[in-house]
Amino acid sequence: MHIKVLGPGCKNCVNLEKNARAALDEMNLEAEITKVTDYSEIASYGIMSTPGLVVDEKVLVSGRVPKAAEIKELLTELA
Template sequence: MGLFGKKKESAPCCCSASPAAQAAPVSGTAPSGSVKVEILGSGCAKCNQLEANTRATLAQLGMEAQVGHVTDFAQIAAYGVMSTPALAIDGKVVSAGRVLTTAEAAELLQKAK
């Protein structure tokens, strides 16, 4: 109650934690020696195209990766993403707001190796 000089005591909010701590993994952790790739988006055509390009790039590079698709907007927001589609590698957002070509995705995935 804010009247008469009394301040309302507030409990700590669950949203004060870091976005990485709040985001739940899609399906566990990646096996050792592989990367964890997540496509962040609602499942629209652009998100699906980014996923297809990323999978094709992984196949070309011969990389072992766990690929997931996060469609829950609360989890996407926890990553700090404001526009989709977005690509996260090992929990870090490396691209947002556009569909990457296979060459662009290859460059980002090789850096994560």
């Protein structure tokens, strides 16, 4: 699993990464987490507001910071 956190590195981006890591820990899942800060790459996902959460090249969330519990639900739906 490859997770990307899209955004310029703001507080919300940091919190999104933290929540994603917490969700992975709670689910005992391994994943590579990458931060994407390049605006052209962020735009290529069709995201107009950050932060964004992309899992295996599928945009799951944009413009807000979901809690770890919501991220767990989204990851479960992908499995």
